[in-house]
Amino acid sequence: MKLGFYAGRRILLLVPVLLGVTFITFALTRIIPGDPISLIAGPYVSAARKAELRHAYFLDRPFYSQYFHYIRDLLHGNLGTSIVSGQSVATELSRRFSATFELTTTALLFSVLVGVPLGILAAVKRNSWWDGLSRVIGIAGISIPVFWSGLMLSLLLFYKWHVASPPFGRIDPQVGPPHHLTGLYLVDSLLTGNWAAFTSAFAAIWLPAFVLGFSVMAPIMRIARQGMIEALDAPPTVALRALGAKPSSIVFRHALKNAMLPVLTMIAIVYGYLLGGSVLVETIFSWPGMGLYVYNSIGSSDFPAVQGFILYATTMYVIVFLLLDLVYLALDPRVKY
Amino acid sequence: MSDTRGPAVWERPLTRRDVLIKGAVGGGALAAGGALTGNAFARPTAAWIRHNRAANSTLVVANFGDMQNLDPYTSSADQVTGDILTNLYAIPVTFQLDGTHNGARFAQANVFRGQVASASKWSKDKKQIVFTIRNGIKFPDGSPIDANAVKFSLDRCFDVKAVGSFLFSMVGLTNKDQVDVLDDHHVRFTLPKPTSLLFGNMAMFYGSAIMNPAIVKTHATTADPTAQGYFKTHTAESGPYTLQNWNVGSGWTLQANPDFWEPVSAKTVQFRVIPDAQQRELLVKSGKVDLALGIPLKDVPSLRKSSNLKVVSVPTREVAFAGFDVTKPPFNNKLVRQAILYAIPYETIMKQVLYGQGTQLKSPIPAGTPNSSFAYWHYNTDYAKAKSLLAKAGHPKGFSTQLDIQTGNPIDEQTASWIQQGLQKVGIGVSINKQPSAAFTAQLQAKKHAFWFSSTSWISINNDPLYHLYWLYDQSCCTYGNYLNPKVEKLVNTWVNAPLNDPRRKAAVLEAQKIIVDDAPWIFLFQPPQIYVTGKNVKGLVFYPTDLFLRYQYFSKT
Numbered sequence: 001m002k003l004g005f006y007a008g009r010r011i012l013l014l015v016p017v018l019l020g021v022t023f024i025t026f027a028l029t030r031i032i033p034g035d036p037i038s039l040i041a042g043p044y045v046s047a048a049r050k051a052e053l054r055h056a057y058f059l060d061r062p063f064y065s066q067y068f069h070y071i072r073d074l075l076h077g078n079l080g081t082s083i084v085s086g087q088s089v090a091t092e093l094s095r096r097f098s099a100t101f102e103l104t105t106t107a108l109l110f111s112v113l114v115g116v117p118l119g120i121l122a123a124v125k126r127n128s129w130w131d132g133l134s135r136v137i138g139i140a141g142i143s144i145p146v147f148w149s150g151l152m153l154s155l156l157l158f159y160k161w162h163v164a165s166p167p168f169g170r171i172d173p174q175v176g177p178p179h180h181l182t183g184l185y186l187v188d189s190l191l192t193g194n195w196a197a198f199t200s201a202f203a204a205i206w207l208p209a210f211v212l213g214f215s216v217m218a219p220i221m222r223i224a225r226q227g228m229i230e231a232l233d234a235p236p237t238v239a240l241r242a243l244g245a246k247p248s249s250i251v252f253r254h255a256l257k258n259a260m261l262p263v264l265t266m267i268a269i270v271y272g273y274l275l276g277g278s279v280l281v282e283t284i285f286s287w288p289g290m291g292l293y294v295y296n297s298i299g300s301s302d303f304p305a306v307q308g309f310i311l312y313a314t315t316m317y318v319i320v321f322l323l324l325d326l327v328y329l330a331l332d333p334r335v336k337y
Numbered sequence: 338m339s340d341t342r343g344p345a346v347w348e349r350p351l352t353r354r355d356v357l358i359k360g361a362v363g364g365g366a367l368a369a370g371g372a373l374t375g376n377a378f379a380r381p382t383a384a385w386i387r388h389n390r391a392a393n394s395t396l397v398v399a400n401f402g403d404m405q406n407l408d409p410y411t412s413s414a415d416q417v418t419g420d421i422l423t424n425l426y427a428i429p430v431t432f433q434l435d436g437t438h439n440g441a442r443f444a445q446a447n448v449f450r451g452q453v454a455s456a457s458k459w460s461k462d463k464k465q466i467v468f469t470i471r472n473g474i475k476f477p478d479g480s481p482i483d484a485n486a487v488k489f490s491l492d493r494c495f496d497v498k499a500v501g502s503f504l505f506s507m508v509g510l511t512n513k514d515q516v517d518v519l520d521d522h523h524v525r526f527t528l529p530k531p532t533s534l535l536f537g538n539m540a541m542f543y544g545s546a547i548m549n550p551a552i553v554k555t556h557a558t559t560a561d562p563t564a565q566g567y568f569k570t571h572t573a574e575s576g577p578y579t580l581q582n583w584n585v586g587s588g589w590t591l592q593a594n595p596d597f598w599e600p601v602s603a604k605t606v607q608f609r610v611i612p613d614a615q616q617r618e619l620l621v622k623s624g625k626v627d628l629a630l631g632i633p634l635k636d637v638p639s640l641r642k643s644s645n646l647k648v649v650s651v652p653t654r655e656v657a658f659a660g661f662d663v664t665k666p667p668f669n670n671k672l673v674r675q676a677i678l679y680a681i682p683y684e685t686i687m688k689q690v691l692y693g694q695g696t697q698l699k700s701p702i703p704a705g706t707p708n709s710s711f712a713y714w715h716y717n718t719d720y721a722k723a724k725s726l727l728a729k730a731g732h733p734k735g736f737s738t739q740l741d742i743q744t745g746n747p748i749d750e751q752t753a754s755w756i757q758q759g760l761q762k763v764g765i766g767v768s769i770n771k772q773p774s775a776a777f778t779a780q781l782q783a784k785k786h787a788f789w790f791s792s793t794s795w796i797s798i799n800n801d802p803l804y805h806l807y808w809l810y811d812q813s814c815c816t817y818g819n820y821l822n823p824k825v826e827k828l829v830n831t832w833v834n835a836p837l838n839d840p841r842r843k844a845a846v847l848e849a850q851k852i853i854v855d856d857a858p859w860i861f862l863f864q865p866p867q868i869y870v871t872g873k874n875v876k877g878l879v880f881y882p883t884d885l886f887l888r889y890q891y892f893s894k895t
Contacts, residue, residue: 040413044503086406086569159619167616169587257629283612288586301775317834
């Protein structure tokens, strides 16, 4: 009951945060020099026609009036229309969001499932060759840029050895996307029993997810190692060991829970970063996600698209951290609300 | 082609083109047959051949970007969308095919043929032209493409104030009432004065795309009577292809329009959006795609070594120049501008930036446009001369300035740094200011750059020298550096509508080039090439020098 109340209050607090974000984004996109109309109209078009176009997109109005219209549309769930593509920003973002969400979640799953055990192993077998190996993997993941590893792996696995599928995006266009339920191809194809689509979607996602996951695995692994070392060296663990508890019981029943708290924080930070920052991997693997969309939109000063994206990304970030706080509450008895 | 009525102005070249196309297709079929008999294990069953044919008539293209606004009249005509709209919509008059270069067939840039029109006839006073609309042609839904449909589309062009309507007004067609329907098969344009520019100004979808009136009317609303909102993401085709699907961000498919009246070899064209150039190259090398677009010049030498690829590099008429605002000091001094032109390492730029491809530009009018002359050029790199001119201009120690370029284009960034290095040698310090494209373009159109460079700033869609000078040196829209020379303006305005083959017009064009080259309002730099990479088995690449868009109907595979 108390937890529900706490969560409700936190969700209410999101409203002023998001409102503030819309204002800052709106102001920033207007301050940066650039006129989307000059790009879409081209040189031949007369000044009068450009003025008409500016009027059609409300760009001739004063700042506060534009902002008011934007907020009013937003309350109706309307993120506006992209000036460049002419498509609804909400539709484009939701389509692209599911692509980015599927890729980053798969990448994160990979980095957690591999990174956390490696980190724990490194902590338990401190200064052994296991520890050294995990350090090398960590340094490699952080220092090899994804545009290089992505291209190299594509060259080797797709072009030379034919084990990866061509970088055609989320699914082989010949197979076609599965019936739309969640927008996540792996999930939708499983739910509808479309085995061909699942195989194709999996063949398309594993390499980009590996490249992306590998690049963020290092911090998770290092934090897991650090947390585990601290938990193993803590007085209660020492006492347990002195009392003759089994080593596996010490690691998994007692130390792990304490070691996981900082790992959770790191996962949340990495996830927020991934949701907005996977533009390089998306570019290399032709992944039709949000990163590439917003990158192009910034170049062409496509205000509604940029605003929509930032609102989306902030919302995701805040929700992830809200969930993190709730999980902390459940895991750590020291945290009170 | 089945149309036998009316004066057959454009019929002969059409037939010749047919022969070429059928020859290519027939050759392909023969080659496939040869491969079959050569393989002892292959049993040429009907199903097997059908299967092969289906694969052979599908062309897979790796494109660098996604399509944007699909309305042919309000589209920004960017390279990706313009390419597709060209293949979706038929136009009354298009370019004739002729000649080859580096393995690509070329279309003419100044010789026209009918597409929707089968013939045209000027009145005696050259102020009226009557187009005969081809007999019995249809939209994919079966409704006729007749004079009324043509008039309907041209009306819409004026109603939405399309880019094409500004090109029509340049030749005196300022109002839709100047277009009349005489009967089902004849449309008449009435112009205030004779002009030689009409066909060149209308041979593009953004002036003359024929749209299906039934579809436009269905989606028109009182708030949006021309259905512009609907056509941002939908089409009303009349051309070689229809848009079968569009998976935004990933790709789209064109399907041959069975009602189109010209031969279409590639029945299905699948486009994949592959933003990374290296991946596009891997895909075409692996045979997964047949054609890769947007290939960087630096990769051309290594791609040429690949035995299963065809690399086609064709010259364009795109003028890459760095402009000065001639009203702002120090660029308002002609001697300063000339000094800068002497201090540019042209040969290094051609070698290091263009990898020996493309053409060095030595006039405001590019090579490939009639009456272009590089004879007035006298700015071969000469740092001593540049220094003495600077001293004469009152800047013996040079000065410092800023060069504006767009981010994200390696050619622009490299060229700018060579300009910087050249000017450094004569004491001019240049800081390079990179701007996002929307900011750069807005400033360009507002004429606020003092010194700027873009390699993709201008290509004249009518291959006429005075059309080119009219926009870049006469019209308020596009004289980005505020260079307006009354002598040049007079030459342009006097002769712009005169026939291309008039010797007095030619003399005027040469005179204008001489004046402009001497006045040095631009650093004349280069005409970049256009690169296409295809599999060895892909035939039928036809290059249209006017608009640089491909016509997929000619492609075939063996």
